[in-house]
Amino acid sequence: xxxxxxxxxxxxxxxxxxxxxxxxxxxxxxxxxxxxxxxxxxxxxxxxxxxxxxxxxxxxxxxxxxxxxxxxxxxxxxxxxxxxxxxxxxxxxxxxxxxxxxxxxxxxxxxxxxxxxxxxxxxxxxxxxxxxxxxxxxxxxxxxxx
Amino acid sequence: xxxxxxxxxxxxxxxxxxxxxxxxxxxxxxxxxxxxxxxxxxxxxxxxxxxxxxxxxxxxxxxxxxxxxxxxxxxxxxxxxxxxxxxxxxxxxxxxxxxxxxxxxxxxxxxxxxxxxxxxxxxxxxxxxxxxxxxxxxxxxxxxxx
DNA sequence: ATCATATAAATCGTGCGCGATATGGTCGCA
DNA sequence: TGCGACCATATCGCGCACGATTTATATGAT
Numbered sequence: 407x408x409x410x411x412x413x414x415x416x417x418x419x420x421x422x423x424x425x426x427x428x429x430x431x432x433x434x435x436x437x438x439x440x441x442x443x444x445x446x447x448x449x450x451x452x453x454x455x456x457x458x459x460x461x462x463x464x465x466x467x468x469x470x471x472x473x474x475x476x477x478x479x480x481x482x483x484x485x486x487x488x489x490x491x492x493x494x495x496x497x498x499x500x501x502x503x504x505x506x507x508x509x510x511x512x513x514x515x516x517x518x519x520x521x522x523x524x525x526x527x528x529x530x531x532x533x534x535x536x537x538x539x540x541x542x543x544x545x546x547x548x549x550x551x552x
Numbered sequence: 553x554x555x556x557x558x559x560x561x562x563x564x565x566x567x568x569x570x571x572x573x574x575x576x577x578x579x580x581x582x583x584x585x586x587x588x589x590x591x592x593x594x595x596x597x598x599x600x601x602x603x604x605x606x607x608x609x610x611x612x613x614x615x616x617x618x619x620x621x622x623x624x625x626x627x628x629x630x631x632x633x634x635x636x637x638x639x640x641x642x643x644x645x646x647x648x649x650x651x652x653x654x655x656x657x658x659x660x661x662x663x664x665x666x667x668x669x670x671x672x673x674x675x676x677x678x679x680x681x682x683x684x685x686x687x688x689x690x691x692x693x694x695x696x697x698x
Numbered sequence: 699a700t701c702a703t704a705t706a707a708a709t710c711g712t713g714c715g716c717g718a719t720a721t722g723g724t725c726g727c728a
Numbered sequence: 729t730g731c732g733a734c735c736a737t738a739t740c741g742c743g744c745a746c747g748a749t750t751t752a753t754a755t756g757a758t
Contacts (some may be wrong), residue, residue, distance in 0.1 A: 413666060415598050415614065419680050420576045420669065422687040424595070425616050427573040428715080429694035430566045435716090446744060449570070452561050463706060468561065470571050473707050475745050482743085499706040499753045520559060523566065528693035534565050537686055541568040544683065547674035548575035574745085581746090592714060609736060619737050621715050628713085645723045645736040 423541070433526045437519055441512060447483055450476070454489065454505050455513045461500045470549075488512065569687070579672045583665055587658060593629055596622070600635065600651050601659045607646045616695075634658065 415421045434445050443451065446469075453465050460468075462476055469476075480503060483489050488509035494500040527534060561567045580591050589597065592615075599611050606614075608622055615622075626649060629635050634655035640646040673680060 413662075414602055415595070416688070417681070417684065418598075419673065419684045419687070420580070421595060421598075422684045422691065423569055423573050423576060424591075426687050426691035426694070427569050428616055429691045430569060431715090433694050434566070444743065445570075449561070449567060452564075452567075456560055461706080462708095470574055471744090472746065474709075474747080477708055479744075497706085497754070501707065516559075526694055526696075527565065527690060528696075529690070535563070537690065538563060538565045538568045540683055541565070541572050541687070542562070544673060544675070545568065545572035545575045548572070548579050548672055550672075550674075577745090590713065607736080608738095617714090618716065620717080620739075623738055625714075639737095643724075643736085647737065 419544075430523075433523065434519075437522060441515060442486060443512075446471075446475075447479060450479060450483065451488070451509065451512065454503060454509070455516070458505050458510075459502055461494070461502055463500070465503065483509070565690075576669075579669065580665075583668060587661060588632060589658075592617075592621075593625060596625060596629065597634070597655065597658065600649060600655070601662070604651050604656075605648055607640070607648055609646070611649065629655070 431445050434448070438445060438448055441448075449469055450465055453460060453468050462473055462480065465471070465480075466473060466476055480489070480491060484491050487506055489506060490504045491501050492504070494502050524531065524534065529537070577591050580594070584591060584594055587594075595615055596611055599606060599614050608619055608626065611617070611626075612619060612622055626635070626637060630637050633652055635652060636650045637647050638650070640648050670677065670680065675683070
């Protein structure tokens, strides 16, 4: 029987994804620094720009994050004056998030941000859309129960 | 002039990569738990399985990580008895990493690990190789100086 | 009405990841 | 010989991310 050759890091999809994620982080950082956001905070803001008034759990479902990650992150956004956190009147277990005017206004920086990312990626819009779908499909398959 | 439509999270390559990375982490976790490794620790071990005796800086170049990340991680691997950290005799600034027999033996788990990942990804080997190259090319382009 | 179960967030401890800085070693050049 | 520039690693503080647990609220069965 032939053994499979031991794969090197460069052949491993998981490492490509791991290192590409870090590379994105580094590209975003200087731009987000000027907004006073971290990258995960930016993703949470994206959720709320898309739909205001979501709960912590809904943001978690969207971003695939636990409340143990989100609660402190959202408190920091609240401390920055970008959103409010209030218990829902009809279900006191739930915390609803609402953008402040400052939080909403920050959305205006999005187009420029997107343009920078597109340029840094060195891809076309179509190429990005295509790769996005492939990677999202991989993610969704990995998330299936074993 | 028409504005670009504000993209949602699902259209963003950065989020696809971010969430796919977390999804990989979650797939690896139960398997790595049995080895007593974290995912970044596993990546460091991959480097050393490929070439023993590398320096901290070489591992950092390979994984795109800083010494501030690697030093504590490598100390934990040393504490587990998987490798040794020794200053180089000819250049005392440099720390060289050498696998112990236990660290080397752990490599035997690799093939099974790879097989599990392949299955969890729901892809063919060719499909994985193809996507790996696309994502690595993206990473390398993002790493170019602006 | 009561109590068991379930659910949503929050809290805690550990490890990763970075930027800024510190420490100590090397090398070239006066 | 000694000093200044550079270099490799280590340390520190902050924020993310998780699993395990806790707290508070809601729901359902009897």
